[in-house]
Amino acid sequence: MVELLRTEKLTKSFRGLVANDDIDFTIEAGELRCIIGPNGAGKTTFISMVSGHETPTAGTIWFKGGNITGLPVHRIARMGVVRKFQTPTVFSNLLVYANIELAVLARNCPVRQRRARVLETLDLVRLSEVVDQPVGSLSHGQRQWLEIGMLLANQAELLLLDEPTAGMTAEETHSTGELVRRLVRDLNLSAIIIEHDINFIRDLRSPVTVLHLGRVLMEGSFEEIAANKEVRAVYLGEQE
Amino acid sequence: MTAIQPVAALRTACRLGASESGVAVVVLVAFAVLPIFVSGYSIYILPQYMLYGLMAMSLALLWGFGGILSIGQAGFFAIGGYAIGICFKYVEFMNPAYMGLIVAPAVGALLAGVLGYFLFRAGVRATYFVVVTLALSIIVEQVAVSQSQWTGGWNGMYIPRMSLTFGSGTDISLFDDTPMFYFILCIVAIIYILLRWLVASKFGKVLVGIRENEDRVTSLGFDTSLYKTATFVISGAVASFAGALYGSHAGFVSPSLGGVLFSTSVVVWVAIGGRASLLGSLLAAIVVASLSNYLSALAPKYWQLFVGLIFVAVIIFFRGGVAGALSRSNRLRSDEAGRNG
Numbered sequence: 001m002v003e004l005l006r007t008e009k010l011t012k013s014f015r016g017l018v019a020n021d022d023i024d025f026t027i028e029a030g031e032l033r034c035i036i037g038p039n040g041a042g043k044t045t046f047i048s049m050v051s052g053h054e055t056p057t058a059g060t061i062w063f064k065g066g067n068i069t070g071l072p073v074h075r076i077a078r079m080g081v082v083r084k085f086q087t088p089t090v091f092s093n094l095l096v097y098a099n100i101e102l103a104v105l106a107r108n109c110p111v112r113q114r115r116a117r118v119l120e121t122l123d124l125v126r127l128s129e130v131v132d133q134p135v136g137s138l139s140h141g142q143r144q145w146l147e148i149g150m151l152l153a154n155q156a157e158l159l160l161l162d163e164p165t166a167g168m169t170a171e172e173t174h175s176t177g178e179l180v181r182r183l184v185r186d187l188n189l190s191a192i193i194i195e196h197d198i199n200f201i202r203d204l205r206s207p208v209t210v211l212h213l214g215r216v217l218m219e220g221s222f223e224e225i226a227a228n229k230e231v232r233a234v235y236l237g238e239q240e
Numbered sequence: 241m242t243a244i245q246p247v248a249a250l251r252t253a254c255r256l257g258a259s260e261s262g263v264a265v266v267v268l269v270a271f272a273v274l275p276i277f278v279s280g281y282s283i284y285i286l287p288q289y290m291l292y293g294l295m296a297m298s299l300a301l302l303w304g305f306g307g308i309l310s311i312g313q314a315g316f317f318a319i320g321g322y323a324i325g326i327c328f329k330y331v332e333f334m335n336p337a338y339m340g341l342i343v344a345p346a347v348g349a350l351l352a353g354v355l356g357y358f359l360f361r362a363g364v365r366a367t368y369f370v371v372v373t374l375a376l377s378i379i380v381e382q383v384a385v386s387q388s389q390w391t392g393g394w395n396g397m398y399i400p401r402m403s404l405t406f407g408s409g410t411d412i413s414l415f416d417d418t419p420m421f422y423f424i425l426c427i428v429a430i431i432y433i434l435l436r437w438l439v440a441s442k443f444g445k446v447l448v449g450i451r452e453n454e455d456r457v458t459s460l461g462f463d464t465s466l467y468k469t470a471t472f473v474i475s476g477a478v479a480s481f482a483g484a485l486y487g488s489h490a491g492f493v494s495p496s497l498g499g500v501l502f503s504t505s506v507v508v509w510v511a512i513g514g515r516a517s518l519l520g521s522l523l524a525a526i527v528v529a530s531l532s533n534y535l536s537a538l539a540p541k542y543w544q545l546f547v548g549l550i551f552v553a554v555i556i557f558f559r560g561g562v563a564g565a566l567s568r569s570n571r572l573r574s575d576e577a578g579r580n581g
Contacts, residue, residue, distance in 0.1 A: 051459070077461035089459070091452040102449045105442050106460040154460050 002029045003065075004190050005050065005081070005158060010059035012045050019045040021214040023059070027158070027192060032184045034193050034201050036225075037211035038234060043194045044086065046211070047160050050192070051083040052076040063158070077106070080157035084164060088143035090150070092135050096127055099135060099146055103153035117153060125149035125179065141172035145179065152183065159183075159191040165200050177203045210234075260519050260567075264432065267523065271425050275418050284417045287424035287489055289529040294428050294482035296509045296525035297435055297518045302475040303507075304515030305439050307451030308366060308468060312373030313506045315380035316476045318498025319351070320344035320483025322384065322391055325399040325493060337402030340484050348480025349473045351376075356469035363465070373503075380498035396494030399487045424485060428522070431478060435518050438474070447471060508547070512554045513561050520563025 005027045012020040020042045027033050035043050048054040050061060052073040061069045068076055077083075091099050100118045109117055122128045125145040130138060138146065144164055151159050164180070165173040177200050183189055195201050201208060201222060208225045210217040212234045218225065225231050271290075275283050295317050303309045324340025331339045355376070359369055384391045391397055401420070404412040414420040438444055449457040450464050458464050487493045496502065506525075513524025528547060535543030558565035 072463075073458045074461050074463045077459055082461075083459050085455070085459075089453060089456045091449060091456065093452055094448070098445070102445060102457065103460050105445060106462055150456075150460065 003027075004029045004031070004063070005192075006062045007046075007050070008060045008062070010046070010049060010061065011057050012042075012049060012054060013057050018214050020049065020056075023211075023214075023216055025209065025216065027190055029157075029190055030184065030188055032180070032191050032193070032204060032206035034195055034204060034206055034208045035211060036195060036201065036208055037217070040213075041211040042214040043211055044162055045214075047083065047162055047192065047194060050076075051081060051160055053083070077154070077156075080155065081160065082151045082154050082156035082158075083160040084144075084147045084151055084162060086162040086166060088140070088147050090135050090143055090146050095132060095134055096122070096138070096146060097131050100149055100153045103150040107155050121149050121153040124152060124183070126175075139172075141168045141176070144168065144172075144176065148179070148183075152187070157189060159189060161191055161193045163194055163196065165195065165197050170199075173197055173200050174203070176200070180204070260517065260563075261436075264519050267519070268425075268429055272422075275421060279418075283421050285533065286526070286530075287417075287421050288486060289526040290424055290428045290522075291482045291486045291489070292506075292509070292529050293522035293525035294431060294485075295479045295506055296513065296521040297432065298475040298478035298482070299506050299510045300513075300515055300518050300521035301435060301439065301478075302471055303510060304517065304521070305444060305447045305451060306468060306471045308472065309370050309507070310373040310472075310475070311370055311500065311503045311507060312376035312380075313475070313479045314500075314502035315373075315377040315498045316348045316352070316479035317483035317486065317502070318380050318384060318493065318495070319347055320480035320485075321399070321487030321493035321497055322397065323347055323480065324402075324484040324487045325397045326390060328400055328488075335403075335405045337488060338405075340402075340488070341481065344484035345477035345481040348483075349477040352472045352476030353469060356472035357465075360465035360468040360472075374500060377498060377500045377503045381495045381500075384495035384498060391495070394495065396492055397487075398492055399490075401491060402488040420489060424489065427485065431481075432518060432522060435478075439518070443467070443470075508551050511561060512551060514558075514563025514565075514567075515561060517561065517563030517567070520561055524562065 003026060005025075007023055007025045010020055010023040010025070011018070023042075023046060025046075035046065037043050045054060049056050052068070052071055052075070055070045059069070060067060063076075063079060063081060066079075068079065068081070091102065097118060100121050101114065104114050104117045104121075119128070119131070122131055125148055127142060127145060127149060130142065135143065135146065144166075148159070148161070148164065161180070165176050168176060180191060180193070181204060184191055193204070193206075205222065207219060208222055209219045210225060210231050217234065218228060218231060220228075271286075274286075295313055298316075299310060299313050323344040324337065327340035327343055328336045330336075355372065359372060364372075385393055388394075401415045403414050404423070412419065414423055439447070446457065446462055446467055449462075450467060454464055483493075483497075509525040509528050510521045512528060513522070514520035528550075532543060532547055535546055539546070554561060560567075
């Protein structure tokens with residue numbers, strides 16, 4: 001397997017409050033990885049540094065062998081590291097079609113192929129039937145899929161998904177899990193997923209990284225994580 | 241079959257009439273035939289209002305499509321007026337009007353480019369940007385007052401009416417109002433078409449995306465500060481170009497042309513017409529300016545109150561302006577057209 005993204009001693013402090021502390025993290029091409037941890041563990045901060053929304057205080061981020069530490073968001077996105085925000089961040093006043101179209105326009109796609117690319121993407125995220133509708137009429141779950149669709153149309157190689165199932169029904173959560181697994185498998189993408197939903201994480205059957213107080217507590221399969229006493233104490237224990 | 245064809249033709253005509261392009265064609269034809277029926281003061285003053293409309297469209301592009309409000313458009317307009325005036329004074333080797341019509345948008349673009357580059361690159365918030373453009377308007381007015389060796393100070397500057405030269409001796413004088421009317425009508429129509437093309441292009445779509453959700457556009461890999469700067473540059477260049485034509489048409493520019501009062505009027509026109517509609521902004525500028533002119537003679541004390549009431553009513557009842565209210569009824573169709581286009 002080829003290393004896709006690696007962070008080296010990645011650290012972020014906000015006026016003395018250390019949100020991420022010496023994080024060494026690696027993800028390989030074609031890999032799906034979940035990041036879990038209690039509130040305040042530094043999950044979103046970590047994603048934000050990778051996507052360029054926050055500048056690390058110290059440490060380095062390598063993507064495909066190149067140093068992307070502290071580059072502006074749009075340049076990191078152009079390289080193929082694209083982020084889905086915690087709350088669906090879509091163009092609420094535009095049509096579903098126009099949303100995906102903007103993502104296609106970001107990659108120099110020939111004019112004649114644009115329309116086909118948009119429709120293809122809508123098919124992948126199962127939104128073909130609402131292509132003509134304004135985003136305002138979509139359900140919360142559909143908006144999340146629309147944003148994932150925008151990442152795909154943007155030809156992302158590494159998806160950064162910050163709580164993709166937040167606010168979804170159990171059924172929507174289940175089909176989102178299937179969607180993400182299918183995308184990673186069929187399109188040869190990689191994804192880092194921040195999640196709270198334990199069932200969703202188990203269904204993904206992917207390696208899990210546990211963050212706690214800004215540090216990597218442990219990494220392993222879902223079963224290993226679930227069996228670990230320390231993890232249960234800081235994370236799963238909280239839910240009992 | 242033969243009975244259906246006229247019905248179908250009528251239906252097509254109605255559909256065309258309901259679209260922005262259809263209205264634009266009707267308006268253009270109406271203006272083109274106007275000098276046949278009307279003469280005198282109307283034909284003199286309307287080109288000036290069309291140039292106000294050009295300035296209104298420059299703001300509509302920036303505000304309606306890019307979501308960036310500027311209260312400094314009159315500053316650019318005045319810069320254009322003074323630029324052509326100064327060219328008339330000092331340029332002798334070529335038609336000074338041509339020089340003015342090149343220099344004016346170039347200066348406007350340069351100023352907007354420098355301001356926009358530093359402000360947008362620094363990620364300045366929309367509200368602060370408004371304040372800077374407000375300051376721009378004030379600075380232009382002050383410079384026009386203080387640099388009197390160039391601008392004539394408080395007394396203003398007289399500018400000759402331009403003429404069209406083709407280098408072969410067959411010149412067209414625009415000294416009479418009717419040729420000038422047609423010349424400015426053509427220019428406004430051409431720039432309107434270019435701006436329509438711009439907002440329908442990839443650039444325009446990204447611009448709307450920035451208005452709707454800048455974070456998302458950035459996260460898709462667009463350098464939004466570059467797009468915003470480019471939009472401000474185009475907007476400033478168009479406003480300055482309009483100002484240059486205005487200067488040569490009116491024959492006179494003074495510092496108040498660049499002032500905050502006039503800048504605010506532009507915002508009012510665009511808000512009334514519909515900021516996301518180039519045609520709405522253009523027509524609102526012409527209509528409101530004509531109405532103001534008419535009312536100021538009729539009710540010198542109260543006309544501003546009247547215009548103010550229209551403004552307030554539009555803001556309360558139609559936030560998208562008149563054009564927004566009209567297009568709401570057939571939005572689905574226009575969305576469809578936008579998607580295919």
